Amino acid sequence: MTDRSAPIGVFDSGVGGLTVLRALQSELSGEHFIYLGDTARLPYGTKDPDTVVRYALQAGQSLIERGVKALIVACNTASAVAMPAMAQHYRGLPLIGVVHPGADAAVAATRSGQIAVIGTEATVRGGAYQRAILARRPDARVTARACQLFVALAEEGWTEGAIARAVAERYLGPLFGAEARERHESADTLVLGCTHFPMLRDTIRAVIGTEVAIVDSAAITAATARTLLRERGLINGVAHEVGARPLQLLATDGAARFAAIGSRFLGRPIEAREVELVDL
């Protein structure tokens, strides 16, 4: 029997997954979380898939040794390439990535079947969201665009204001602007396929207007995790006091940077001394 009071493990290549953790804390307020950011080896997106599988299995193993009752893969690259291997190694453990919940939500949200996916260069090139959407709705038309500067803007904390707005207009104008609408190529659904991008949600919303559905894979992943844990009877019944959610933060390098940037992503101050450095 799995102990329902056991922690939930969340794994990412860096700090981006803290947006997923934040959504999870909001959905599952009675849970204890252990977050592991493999900051020493980021980015995963440019690495060989075999390497990413190896890293993901090491990270998963490290969280399992800490007694987690479920594992959330908040990293897009690992979600795209390492889920089958992880499922095989951790048989029976609830395991949730960010790509499939995002694709489910996109297909549920679209009316026209025209879906836009934005992510990092590596995520867009890898095509995992595109494949997952087409597997669910073969007549969907998926446009994908890498929005690399959104990552830098989110890490710099420049998520609002004139610069963020201008960058969003430049990336998203071709997907949602007047010309795309005239060609009937304007998507009615936008998937935020990078854990950094929810940080820019308000700016993106201002640029694309209120008609387009935004699929925030952090929020959807958290909702999916809650459903799965409930099905398995693994929800921890005792709600913690607000502000007292138990959380362990692990990183493989750079506690100070993790704390500085992570504070914005998690939405509350993180002290460098809260971040435990681990070897994988």
Next chain:
Amino acid sequence: MTDRSAPIGVFDSGVGGLTVLRALQSELSGEHFIYLGDTARLPYGTKDPDTVVRYALQAGQSLIERGVKALIVACNTASAVAMPAMAQHYRGLPLIGVVHPGADAAVAATRSGQIAVIGTEATVRGGAYQRAILARRPDARVTARACQLFVALAEEGWTEGAIARAVAERYLGPLFGAEARERHESADTLVLGCTHFPMLRDTIRAVIGTEVAIVDSAAITAATARTLLRERGLINGVAHEVGARPLQLLATDGAARFAAIGSRFLGRPIEAREVELVDL
């Protein structure tokens, strides 16, 4: 006796060093170059110094096995931490990093002693430029600022226009704006301490005005290399035809991305098939 017709090796963690290669090709038009970008393991800046030393020695060894007569370390991080180990391993080989030539030029250019250094987060935090400048001029006042978005702008090719200008104003305004001048803290010299930043030189110049000296470490490193090779009698006498400069491009991963982004940095189209993948 070293063969003066042997190639010059240029090493970087990625494509940024191609700005240094471009400057070298311009200074040393009769030379053959081998450029090695360790794209599989970038970024170096967030890695442990011992790891960077190990990587730099592997890259250096790989270039030496290809018969280079000199080695240019175009990577700021490797220049800051690996030069002593490389000098010890490659005794007698002309070896030039980007940090010391940049510091020399900054100290030569400044009148007031107030010098600003911009670089990546890792370069600024590491403090190598700051230390090198203070070692040369102990009364210098050095302000350093990480300009992380410049890297993303350079890689995206958004080096001119409203967005680049607004980003440059936001980063550089506090260093060179009216308030800094009123406090007499405005620098008279700006060191571009990242190999990506020469791509934004025109935009940076437009923001800081014509009074501030810009030290472009790519250009200074190339000039330093020419001087050192001349002193050692290693300049290759036979100038190649313009456009026929022999160049070998090596990378440890991602030939297509190297070619796409590298083309902008090198200032001429690179085909993915020109990029040879190597293991270090």
